[in-house]
Amino acid sequence: MTIEEDIKKQLEKLPDSTILYLNSDTKNYYRAMLATVDFLVNKLKYGGVYISSTRPVSDIRIQMEASGIPTGDIHFVDSVIYLIGGESREERTAYVESPSMLETIMLKLDWQLKQVGTPEKFVFFDSMNGLAVYNEEKLLMEFIHVFSNNMRMQDLYTVLISVREQTPANVDSLLRLNCDDIIEVGASQGKVEEEAVIGGGAKLERGGT
Amino acid sequence: MTGIGGLDNILNGGIPLGNTVLVTGTVGTGKTTIGMEFLVRGAQKGENCAFITVTEPSAKLIENMRTYDFFDDELIKAGKLHIFDLHVIYDHLGLEWGEYEIRDMDILLGAFEDIVDELSITRLVIDSITAICYQLQNRSAIRKFIFDLGKFLSTFGCTTFLISETVIEAGVEKYSVFGVEEAISDGIMLLGNINRKGDLLRTIQVVKMRGTPHSRAKHVSDLTPDGMAIVPLLKWGSDMY
Numbered sequence: 228m229t230i231e232e233d234i235k236k237q238l239e240k241l242p243d244s245t246i247l248y249l250n251s252d253t254k255n256y257y258r259a260m261l262a263t264v265d266f267l268v269n270k271l272k273y274g275g276v277y278i279s280s281t282r283p284v285s286d287i288r289i290q291m292e293a294s295g296i297p298t299g300d301i302h303f304v305d306s307v308i309y310l311i312g313g314e315s316r317e318e319r320t321a322y323v324e325s326p327s328m329l330e331t332i333m334l335k336l337d338w339q340l341k342q343v344g345t346p347e348k349f350v351f352f353d354s355m356n357g358l359a360v361y362n363e364e365k366l367l368m369e370f371i372h373v374f375s376n377n378m379r380m381q382d383l384y385t386v387l388i389s390v391r392e393q394t395p396a397n398v399d400s401l402l403r404l405n406c407d408d409i410i411e412v413g414a415s416q417g418k419v420e421e422e423a424v425i426g427g428g429a430k431l432e433r434g435g436t
Numbered sequence: 437m438t439g440i441g442g443l444d445n446i447l448n449g450g451i452p453l454g455n456t457v458l459v460t461g462t463v464g465t466g467k468t469t470i471g472m473e474f475l476v477r478g479a480q481k482g483e484n485c486a487f488i489t490v491t492e493p494s495a496k497l498i499e500n501m502r503t504y505d506f507f508d509d510e511l512i513k514a515g516k517l518h519i520f521d522l523h524v525i526y527d528h529l530g531l532e533w534g535e536y537e538i539r540d541m542d543i544l545l546g547a548f549e550d551i552v553d554e555l556s557i558t559r560l561v562i563d564s565i566t567a568i569c570y571q572l573q574n575r576s577a578i579r580k581f582i583f584d585l586g587k588f589l590s591t592f593g594c595t596t597f598l599i600s601e602t603v604i605e606a607g608v609e610k611y612s613v614f615g616v617e618e619a620i621s622d623g624i625m626l627l628g629n630i631n632r633k634g635d636l637l638r639t640i641q642v643v644k645m646r647g648t649p650h651s652r653a654k655h656v657s658d659l660t661p662d663g664m665a666i667v668p669l670l671k672w673g674s675d676m677y
C-alpha cells in the first residue's frame with residue numbers, strides 16, 4: 228500500500244468534520260499534505276482555506292495542480308512571502324507579514340472562509356512546526372488551544388500538519404490532546420525504517436478540550 | 437449595536453445611544469475607517485448619518501473609502517450618508533481658518549447643531565476633533581466647546597465619534613492632545629499597534645464606555661474589505677506595558 232492509499236484509508240474512517248492532527252516525518256511530509264488535500268477536495272468535494280507558514284502559496288498551488296488537485300475552491304493565507312521577499316499577488320490569497328502575527332492569521336482566515344463557495348469547508352494549517360520557528364512555545368500553545376476550539380465551534384474540517392522531527396514535545400502533546408483524530412505518517416521518532424508508513428492512525432476519544 | 441464585526445461583543449451590545457466617543461490612536465491606525473464603517477452600518481439600517489471631515493477633503497476621503505467593499509456610494513445618493521467638508525462649512529459661515537474667537541465657536545456649534553437637527557442625524561463622526569481643538573485658544577475654550585457639543589448631541593440622541601490623535605508625553609501615551617477631550621467624552625476607544633518581534637499588529641481597546649459593562653482587554657484588529665474584524669489578543673503575545 229502506498230502512503231497515499233494508507234492516508235486515504237484512514238481519512239475515510241473519519242467523520243465529515245473533525246480536528247485532525249496530521250503528524251508526518253520529514254520525508255513524507257509533502258505526500259501526506261497532498262494526499263490529505265486531495266481527499267478533501269476530490270473525494271469530499273470540500274472547498275476551503277489553506278494556511279501556509281512554511282512555503283509561498285505560488286509553490287503550493289503549482290504542486291497541488293500538478294498532483295491533480297484543482298485549486299479553484301481553495302483560498303490561501305500566506306505568512307511567509309514577506310519574510311523571503313517574493314511577489315504578493317496570488318489570486319484568492321490573503322497575506323500576513325509574519326508567522327508570529329497569529330491573531331492576524333485568524334482574522335485573514337475568517338475573511339477567506341467567507342469567500343469559499345462550497346457548502347462544506349476545510350481549513351488546512353501548514354504547519355505547526357513552521358509556527359514553532361517564529362513563536363515562543365507558550366504563545367504557540369495558547370494559539371493552538373484557541374484556534375482548535377474556534378474551528379470546532381464553527382464545525383470546520385480542520386487539519387493541523389506538523390513534521391514530527393521538528394515539533395517541540397510540548398506542542399506535540401497539546402496537539403494530541405486538543406485534536407479529535409490523529410494520522411501518523413512515515414517512520415516514527417527514533418526508528419530508521421526506510422519505507423515504513425502506516426502509523427497507528429490512533430483514534431482519540433472525541434471531544435478534546 | 438454599531439454593526440461593526442466584533443466590536444459589539446467587546447461593548448456587550450453596542451454604544452449607548454447619544455454617547456460621545458473619543459476614537460483615538462496614532463497615525464494610520466484605522467480611525468477614519470472605523471468612523472466611516474460606523475456610519476455605513478447605521479445608514480444600512482436606515483439611520484441618517486453624517487461625517488464631518490476636517491483633515492482631508494471629502495473627495496479624497498471618498499476615494500480612499502472606495503477601496504473597501506463595505507463603502508457604498510448609493511447610501512450617499514439615497515441621502516442616508518452625508519459627508520461635509522469643514523472648510524466648506526467655514527466658507528458658508530464666513531469663518532476664517534485659524535484661531536477663533538469665542539463668538540466663532542458658537543457659530544460653529546450652531547452649524548453642527550443645524551446639521552444634526554435638520555437632517556435628523558443619529559450617527560455623527562468628526563474627523564478630527566484634534567484639528568478643531570488646535571484652533572481654540574486654550575483648554576477652557578476646548579472644554580467648553582466639547583462639553584456643549586456633547587450636551588446637544590446627547591439631547592438629540594446622536595451617537596458621535598470624535599476622532600483624536602494620541603500623543604506621547606514623557607514616554608506616556610495620552611488619549612488626546614489637550615487632555616480635556618477624554619474627560620468630557622462618554623467613551624474612549626483606543627486604536628494602536630503592538631510590536632511583536634518587529635511585526636506590528638493592529639489593536640483596539642475600549643478604555644471607557646459610560647452606560648455599558650464592556651471588555652477592557654486589548655484586541656487585535658484587521659481591516660478587511662468588509663470593514664474591521666476583531667479577535668482577542670493572545671495573552672502570551674501581549675507587549676510588556
Ligand SMILES: Nc1ncnc2c1ncn2[C@@H]1O[C@H](COP(=O)(O)OP(=O)(O)OP(=O)(O)O)[C@@H](O)[C@H]1O
Pocket residue numbers: 461462463464465466467468469470503504659660661
Ligand atoms: N482597502 C484597504 N484594505 C485594508 N487596509 C487598508 C485599505 N486602505 C487602507 N488600508 C490601511 O489602513 C490604514 C489607514 O487607515 P485610516 O486612514 O483609517 O487610519 P487613520 O488612523 O485615520 O490614519 P491618519 O492618522 O492618517 O488619519 C493605512 O495605513 C493602510 O495600511
Ligand SMILES: [Mg+2]
Pocket residue numbers: 467468469563
Ligand atoms: Mg484619518
